Amino acid sequence: MTDADGFSLRSVVAGPPAEPILCDVSVDIPASGVTVIVGPSGSGKSTLLRLLNRLDDPLSGEIRWHGDRLDAIAPQALRRQVATVFQRPPLFPGSVLDNFRVADPGVDTDRALHVMEHVGLDGALLHREASALSGGEAQRMCVARALLTRPRVLLADEPTAALDLDARLAIEALARQLADEGIAVVWVSHDTDQLRRLADHVLAIVGGTVAAFGHLADLDASEDAVVRRLVGAPGAGGAS
Amino acid sequence: MTAVAIASAHASIGLGGLAASGMLIAVAVAISLWRRLGLERSVLWAATRALGQLLIVGWALQLVVDPDDPLFWSGLWLAFMLLFASWTTAQRAPGVPRVFVLSTIAYLMSGLVTLGVLFGFQIYEVEGRTIVPLAGIVVGNSLSATVLVSRQLLIAAHEQRAVIEGRLALGLSAADSFQPHLRQALRTALVPQIETTKAVGIVALPGAMVGLILAGVDPVDAVRVQISVMYLVLGSVATTTTVMSLGISRQLFTSAQQLRRFDPAT
Numbered sequence: 001m002t003d004a005d006g007f008s009l010r011s012v013v014a015g016p017p018a019e020p021i022l023c024d025v026s027v028d029i030p031a032s033g034v035t036v037i038v039g040p041s042g043s044g045k046s047t048l049l050r051l052l053n054r055l056d057d058p059l060s061g062e063i064r065w066h067g068d069r070l071d072a073i074a075p076q077a078l079r080r081q082v083a084t085v086f087q088r089p090p091l092f093p094g095s096v097l098d099n100f101r102v103a104d105p106g107v108d109t110d111r112a113l114h115v116m117e118h119v120g121l122d123g124a125l126l127h128r129e130a131s132a133l134s135g136g137e138a139q140r141m142c143v144a145r146a147l148l149t150r151p152r153v154l155l156a157d158e159p160t161a162a163l164d165l166d167a168r169l170a171i172e173a174l175a176r177q178l179a180d181e182g183i184a185v186v187w188v189s190h191d192t193d194q195l196r197r198l199a200d201h202v203l204a205i206v207g208g209t210v211a212a213f214g215h216l217a218d219l220d221a222s223e224d225a226v227v228r229r230l231v232g233a234p235g236a237g238g239a240s
Numbered sequence: 241m242t243a244v245a246i247a248s249a250h251a252s253i254g255l256g257g258l259a260a261s262g263m264l265i266a267v268a269v270a271i272s273l274w275r276r277l278g279l280e281r282s283v284l285w286a287a288t289r290a291l292g293q294l295l296i297v298g299w300a301l302q303l304v305v306d307p308d309d310p311l312f313w314s315g316l317w318l319a320f321m322l323l324f325a326s327w328t329t330a331q332r333a334p335g336v337p338r339v340f341v342l343s344t345i346a347y348l349m350s351g352l353v354t355l356g357v358l359f360g361f362q363i364y365e366v367e368g369r370t371i372v373p374l375a376g377i378v379v380g381n382s383l384s385a386t387v388l389v390s391r392q393l394l395i396a397a398h399e400q401r402a403v404i405e406g407r408l409a410l411g412l413s414a415a416d417s418f419q420p421h422l423r424q425a426l427r428t429a430l431v432p433q434i435e436t437t438k439a440v441g442i443v444a445l446p447g448a449m450v451g452l453i454l455a456g457v458d459p460v461d462a463v464r465v466q467i468s469v470m471y472l473v474l475g476s477v478a479t480t481t482t483v484m485s486l487g488i489s490r491q492l493f494t495s496a497q498q499l500r501r502f503d504p505a506t
Binding site for chain 1: 405407408410411412413420494496497498
């Protein structure tokens, strides 16, 4: 990996100006595989994710994507390449197909059914009201909707936090499948078990700064007990 | 002879008549006392304030209604009316970004469009007795709809933040992401005015028409004046709320198509 791959953050400060949440964050997030961001509540995980597709801008510091400054890329173009799945899936009025047409106004039924199959969503749901979907179905629909923009990165902000175990595992499998197909996944999680099932790389954030970054095995061997606990390293005790 | 000029024949209510009509206020006060509503002071204050305000307005209107009066006084009146309406809007819709400037522009644009049509097609003659009352109708009827649409937009930006950011995250522009909420806010502001327009003459006789008839004008002539006033109201409310909502929508987002944070409670 070089600095030109994926996201490169340098001395990033972000959050409310009076009380920044992220302080002096410098890290390179790879352009492949699944990177799981882990940390205690309020440590700045979601704040960091929102910077990566410019739903927010940093107060200071620099973020680059594939070598280009993020603020030099048109926000709409960036967001179609860096898609986001939120914790609570934002459903737009109308059917599943109507939701797809927000992302791609020209989507036809064949393409819609193809993308539904891709995310493991029953094609019979295409004309169902989005509000009538179960939590797991709604989240899959949001992933499918995001895939219609043909993104290179999928940001996922605790996308399974409100789902039962079966739905959680299904969404995790989908993330792994997308990563294997070449779409980098950056996934925020509180769940240590999930982190250990899913992560190729782990970014541990504590108190608004980077506590550790690397492969899971590296963080398991960290000298920092907080990091070992965050990643659920064997013998480290419960996750915080 | 223009429609308004038809109303030159007038009826007069003497001080006795005015005092007698005040008995109706006594009825409202009596009901409040009887049912222990605690509204006696409010009723009396409202009635007294309305009396004072209208007497002052009546006196001041004499400065502008005479055909020999220079239009300067009408212009001054309009400027005061415009600024007061913008100030009132700012007071009633706190938290809306740049609300004073936006509402001033909205009322001004609305006045230009609607009065431009009325005067441009010579439906009314350009003189103090037409400019001031018609502009008053534009601003007065647009004010509550403007406040309503401003509040609705701010509440939507706050409560529907997840959905708006969901659209932004899919690469939609700020305008497209907010479009459904803007449409809903405009509908909320305009539908009552449309319903009122539909019900006119059936549910209630409008004030301008009643005033003309009481002043001795032929009812058919009064109806023609009233129709032009109703269309003026509908057009002005539509124009003001549209200009206002488009202006607010731009203020809600940064140049990087990010939804700013606002608290509608402030």
